[in-house]
Every structure is written in structure tokens, then in C-alpha cells.
Amino acid sequence: MRFIRKTRYAQDIALFRHNGQRFWYALLGVLVVAAPLALDDFYLGEMAQVYIYAIAGIGLMILVGYTGLVSLGHAAFLAIGAYAQAWLLTRGWPFPLALGGAALLTAATGAAVALPVMRMTGIYLAVATLAFAVIVEQVIVHWASVTGGFSGMLVPGADFAGMDLASPRAFYWLCLGVLAAALLLAANLLRSPSGRALVAVRDSEVSAASMGIHLIRTKTLAFGLSAGFTGLGGALFAHKIGYLAPDAFTLQLSIMLLLMVVVGGLGSLHGVVFGAVFIGLLPQGLALLRDTVPPAVAQIPGLEPGVFGAILVLVLIYEPQGMYGRWCKIRAYFSEFPLYRRATYKRQKRYLRTERLQ
Amino acid sequence: MSLFQAEHIAVSFGGVKAVQDVSFTVHSGEVFSIVGPNGAGKTTIFNLISRIHDVDAGRLLFDGDDITRLPRHGVAERGIARTFQNTELFDGETVLNNLLIGCHVHRRTGLLAELAFLPSVRRQELGFRRTAEEVIDLLKLQHYRDHLIAGLPYGVRKLVEVARALCMRPRLLLLDEPSSGLNPEETEDLGFWLDDINAELGITVIMVEHDMGLVSRASHRVMALADGALLTIGTPAEVQRHPDVLRAYLGD
Numbered sequence: 001m002r003f004i005r006k007t008r009y010a011q012d013i014a015l016f017r018h019n020g021q022r023f024w025y026a027l028l029g030v031l032v033v034a035a036p037l038a039l040d041d042f043y044l045g046e047m048a049q050v051y052i053y054a055i056a057g058i059g060l061m062i063l064v065g066y067t068g069l070v071s072l073g074h075a076a077f078l079a080i081g082a083y084a085q086a087w088l089l090t091r092g093w094p095f096p097l098a099l100g101g102a103a104l105l106t107a108a109t110g111a112a113v114a115l116p117v118m119r120m121t122g123i124y125l126a127v128a129t130l131a132f133a134v135i136v137e138q139v140i141v142h143w144a145s146v147t148g149g150f151s152g153m154l155v156p157g158a159d160f161a162g163m164d165l166a167s168p169r170a171f172y173w174l175c176l177g178v179l180a181a182a183l184l185l186a187a188n189l190l191r192s193p194s195g196r197a198l199v200a201v202r203d204s205e206v207s208a209a210s211m212g213i214h215l216i217r218t219k220t221l222a223f224g225l226s227a228g229f230t231g232l233g234g235a236l237f238a239h240k241i242g243y244l245a246p247d248a249f250t251l252q253l254s255i256m257l258l259l260m261v262v263v264g265g266l267g268s269l270h271g272v273v274f275g276a277v278f279i280g281l282l283p284q285g286l287a288l289l290r291d292t293v294p295p296a297v298a299q300i301p302g303l304e305p306g307v308f309g310a311i312l313v314l315v316l317i318y319e320p321q322g323m324y325g326r327w328c329k330i331r332a333y334f335s336e337f338p339l340y341r342r343a344t345y346k347r348q349k350r351y352l353r354t355e356r357l358q
Numbered sequence: 359m360s361l362f363q364a365e366h367i368a369v370s371f372g373g374v375k376a377v378q379d380v381s382f383t384v385h386s387g388e389v390f391s392i393v394g395p396n397g398a399g400k401t402t403i404f405n406l407i408s409r410i411h412d413v414d415a416g417r418l419l420f421d422g423d424d425i426t427r428l429p430r431h432g433v434a435e436r437g438i439a440r441t442f443q444n445t446e447l448f449d450g451e452t453v454l455n456n457l458l459i460g461c462h463v464h465r466r467t468g469l470l471a472e473l474a475f476l477p478s479v480r481r482q483e484l485g486f487r488r489t490a491e492e493v494i495d496l497l498k499l500q501h502y503r504d505h506l507i508a509g510l511p512y513g514v515r516k517l518v519e520v521a522r523a524l525c526m527r528p529r530l531l532l533l534d535e536p537s538s539g540l541n542p543e544e545t546e547d548l549g550f551w552l553d554d555i556n557a558e559l560g561i562t563v564i565m566v567e568h569d570m571g572l573v574s575r576a577s578h579r580v581m582a583l584a585d586g587a588l589l590t591i592g593t594p595a596e597v598q599r600h601p602d603v604l605r606a607y608l609g610d
Contacts, residue, residue, distance in 0.1 A: 009483075009484050009487040009488070009491075010480075010484065012454075012487070013480070013483050013484075013487075185473050185474075188472060188473050188474065188475040188479075189472060189473055191475070191483070192467070192472035192475065192479050192483065193461075193462055193465040193467065193472065193482075193486075194469055194472050195472075196455060196458060196459045196462065197459070197462060199448060199450065199451055199455070199459075200448050200459045200462075202448075202450070203447070203448035203449050203450055203451065204446045204447070204448060204449075206410065206442075206446055207442065207446035207447070207448070208448075208459075209430035209431050209434075210408050210430065210433070210434055210439075210440050211431075211434055211459055211460060211462050211463070211522070211526065212431045212434030212435050212462050212463035212526070213431055213459075213462055214429075214431045215430070215431070221469065267450065
């Protein structure tokens with residue numbers, strides 16, 4: 001078991017807690033940066049897809065995991081980011097500017113959506129965001145002069161300063177770099193007052209307001225940031241799929257993004273990455289598995305969504321903290337062996353909240 | 359010198375007149391207690407001050423300014439902190455983070471600076487941490503610093519709520535039944551902390567409290583309410599002897 005002697009307050013706001021953590025993150029960094037040297041193009045493409053899911057998932061995690069607002073419409077933000085990226089590139093914007101522009105435009109849309117849905121929470125908010133996603137889908141279909149309508153839109157090739165960013169290796173490194181930057185921004189947000197304000201709004205609005213937190217501004221900020229990160233993921237997603245059509249951004253994609261943050265573990269950035277790996281690699285894992293089981297089982301229709309759903313239900317029943325929560329328990333088990341107590345992570349009872357106020 | 363004034367405030371919910379025509383003045387540096395039977399309107403007055411409810415009539419003045427129509431977060435920005443009767447902490451966070459959220463009113467950095475975690479943000483974080491640690495030392499919460507709120511006993515939660523309010527470095531502190539749910543020993547400690555908060559930090563306190571022992575020991579003046587109406591204001595001894603107060607508690 002590791003004991004950290006703290007002598008300065010700065011140690012508590014550092015991104016990494018101790019040298020052991022620095023070592024493992026550095027090792028992971030080296031491995032993922034060097035991965036293109038060992039893996040073939042197919043696996044690089046799959047990993048780039050995982051990074052894109054993770055970038056979009058950071059956005060959804062800020063909203064769902066940290067601010068406690070559920071969205072069933074995040075595929076719409078992914079779509080806005082993707083179409084904005086393609087449109088800005090056709091206007092001749094250089095690649096990095098287009099990427100930033102797509103993210104900012106999506107963030108502005110998110111903040112604008114926040115205003116009408118501000119007073120909703122829970123299931124009502126989920127339905128409102130779902131309606132928003134439908135509206136965006138219809139706009140994409142009908143605004144043919146910009147989006148190409150049903151027939152879709154070709155995404156211009158990604159290149160910058162003479163470098164071709166569309167080759168599998170370059171695109172892999174691009175997605176990795178954007179993910180690392182997005183994770184850093186999100187980690188910075190969460191260790192500063194704005195991030196704590198999000199958590200405060202999640203846990204008790206009445207109390208947050210009496211601490212001087214502006215509820216409307218904070219929720220608008222949460223929506224804007226969430227949409228911005230998801231739009232950034234969408235911009236990269238556009239290059240990944242190469243051709244944009246309205247049916248690429250369905251309700252199923254929104255639900256998949258939501259599953260990602262729930263299965264990964266709500267309320268942690270680790271959870272986003274774990275969830276993205278899970279969501280991105282599960283179909284491939286199932287495809288590999290399909291070759292080994294008897295054909296009668298492998299050919300059952302709807303096997304993939306079935307397994308997907310079963311895993312989700314099992315996670316929600318047995319590990320509501322998600323994959324990251326399970327990882328923390330495993331780590332605690334080994335670091336405290338043989339003194340680990342199961343009760344450490346038992347869910348505590350909540351005391352009655354004041355009812356006079358609501 | 360008067361720090362806070364309520365002038366003829368009234369509010370009703372449907373047909374229930376929760377507070378009717380109540381006026382009082384709180385002087386700078388005093389501990390002012392509000393007592394009364396259940397349903398007298400004590401917590402409602404707190405909710406009017408912190409703008410959870412709108413007053414139907416009357417005015418609230420803080421330091422000479424009219425705060426009757428401020429937005430909720432504006433009340434905190436003026437320097438009025440409060441606690442809640444059944445605790446309203448941020449359950450998913452540690453004690454330390456709850457206290458840091460208490461420092462939020464002193465935030466001077468913008469979103470972009472925070473996303474980049476500029477040196478100004480780092481300095482501000484260290485400053486917040488120092489404030490939080492001072493409060494932790496004052497209320498002896500060192501042991502619980504990194505505990506999640508969800509796992510803490512009720513008495514500690516009440517204290518963390520007071521600590522979080524103190525992190526705002528308020529000029530006026532509203533304590534809503536600070537001793538409810540505490541055992542006699544904890545209540546006695548609370549009396550000492552109240553003295554510290556009032557005398558050492560110089561914070562004016564308005565307290566809703568049922569424990570008459572604590573009220574007479576800690577407060578300078580007491581206001582008694584019954585059924586939303588003001589009965590009397592005076593020293594603890596005067597209020598306890600006042601015939602209207604005795605009638606409100608004991609009946610005719």
C-alpha cells in the first residue's frame with residue numbers, strides 16, 4: 001500500500017499524484033504513440049475510432065457525469081461538428097482552423113439549446129434533447145445547399161502544411177493528439193472553480209445557488225462545453241467515415257454514447273476512456289468470437305445488440321460505478337491485501353434531504 | 359450599527375400566511391436567534407433572505423442595500439452565507455471539495471484561464487485551499503478532510519455545512535437549526551464554535567434554534583415568532599419570561 005506524504009497544497013491539484021502514476025501514464029503514452037509501428041492499418045483505424053468516441057464521450061461525461069443532466073441527443077452535436085468540419089473545409093479553411101471552428105460552432109449550438117431546456121431535469125430533459133436530435137436530423141435533410149440533404153456530402157481530404165493527415169498512421173496520431181489535448185482541458189476544468197460548480201449543481205441546486213453559483217450560467221456552460229467536445233469528436237468522425245449522410249447520426253448513436261459513459265463509469269474521465277474502448281472494440285471482439293462458436297449460435301439474428309444489451313444490464317445491476325469503479329476496487333484489493341474490506345465501497349445511506357425547499 | 363434589516367416582510371403560500379408583517383434589525387457583530395414553535399415561519403424567513411421564496415410585501419436591507427429582488431446567487435456574493443436544516447451538502451464529493459465550492463464567491467478567473475489552468479488559476483486554487491484549511495483547523499475537521507460526504511455521520515455533516523459557509527468568508531451567517539440531530543456533547547461544542555465564529559472571525563450570525571440552552575448561552579438577542587407573527591424581541595432572559603412566548607409554547 002502506498003502512503004503519500006503531502007507537504008504542499010500544490011500536490012493535491014497536480015494532475016498526477018505520485019511518481020508511480022507518472023511512470024505508468026508515461027509508459028501508456030509511449031505505447032499508444034508507438035502503436036502504428038506494430039499494428040496494421042485495420043487496427044489503427046479501430047483505435048482511431050476509439051479515440052474519437054472518447055473525445056465525444058468527454059463532452060457527454062461533462063454533462064451527464066459531472067452536471068447530472070442526461071442527454072439523449074448527443075449524436076446531433078456529433079453531426080453538427082462533422083458537417084461544420086466538412087463545410088468549413090470546402091470553404092477552404094485550413095485544417096486546424098476548421099477543427100476549432102467546428103468545435104466552437106457546436107459549442108455555441110449547445111449553449112443555445114441549453115436556454116430553452118434549462119429548467120428540465122431527468123427524463124424530461126432526455127426527451128427534450130431527443131427532440132433536439134430529431135430537429136437537427138430534419139435540418140440536415142432539408143438544408144441541402146449546405147449539407148447535401150439525403151444524398152450526403154463528401155468530406156474533403158485532411159491535409160495541412162503539406163502533410164497528408166488522411167493516411168491511417170497520420171490520422172491515428174491526429175486523433176491521439178486531439179484526445180490528449182481534450183483530456184487535459186477537461187482535467188483542468190474539473191480541478192478549477194467552473195468544474196466544481198458543475199458538480200455542485202449536480203448534487204444540490206439549492207445549495208449551489210446559496211454558495212453564489214449562477215445556476216443558469218453554469219448549466220449553459222455545461223451544455224456548451226459538452227457540445228464543444230462532442231463537436232470536436234464529430235469533426236474527426238467526419239474524416240473517419242469520409243462521407244456524411246443524415247442516417248449516420250441516429251438515435252442509436254446517441255444511446256451508444258450514453259451507454260459509453262455509463263458503462264465506463266459516471267463521474268470520471270477514466271470512465272470515458274474505458275467506455276470508449278469497450279464500445280469501440282466490442283463489435284470486433286464479438287466478430288472474432290463468432291468464428292469460434294458453433295454456426296447455429298453465431299447466426300442468431302440480433303446477436304450483437306443482444307450481447308451488448310446484456311453486458312449493459314449486468315453492469316448496471318452489479319457495478320453501477322462502471323468499469324472505472326470496478327478497476328478502483330480491484331486496485332484497492334491488491335494494494336490493501338490481505339486487509340481489503342468489501343464494505344469500503346458499500347453504498348452509504350443518504351440522509352433525508354430537506355423537503356421544505358422543494 | 360445595523361447590518362441587516364427586515365421591514366414588514368410578509369409571505370403566504372396559498373391560504374397559509376407563513377410570515378406576516380415581521381420587522382427586525384440585526385446589529386453588526388451580534389448573534390441573533392429566532393425561536394418559535396414548529397411552523398412559526400423561522401426557516402421561511404431564512405428562505406426569504408436567501409431568495410428561495412419571494413416576499414409578498416416588505417423589504418430586506420443588507421448593509422443599507424435593498425436585497426429583496428437580488429438573484430439567488432447574488433445574495434451569496436453580497437456576503438450572506440447559510441446552512442440548511444437537514445443539510446444540503448454535495449454528497450458525491452469530499453469534505454475538502456465541499457469547502458472549496460464554498461470559496462466559489464471569491465473566484466476571479468474566467469473559463470478560458472481555467473481550461474488552460476494558467477498560473478493565476480493555480481494561485482487562486484492555492485489561496486482557496488489555504489482558506490479551506492483555516493476553516494478545517496478552526497472546526498477541527500482534519501480527520502474528515504478527504505472523506506466523502508455520503509459516508510459521514512450526521513453531526514459531522516452539520517459541521518461541514520457550517521465550515522462550507524465559513525469558506526465564503528461571509529459577513530452574515532444564517533444557521534438553520536445547527537443543533538438538530540446533534541447529541542448534547544456536540545451541541546455544547548457547537549456553542550464554543552459559535553463564540554469563535556462570532557468573536558474571533560467577527561461574523562454576524564442569525565440562528566434558528568430550538569435548544570433554549572444553546573440560545574441563551576450563545577445569543578445576544580432573541581426574536582420569538584408564532585404562526586408567522588412576531589411576538590417579541592429582547593435578550594434571551596426577557597424573551598423566555600415574556601407572557602406571549604409562554605402562551606405560544608405552553609398554551610393558555
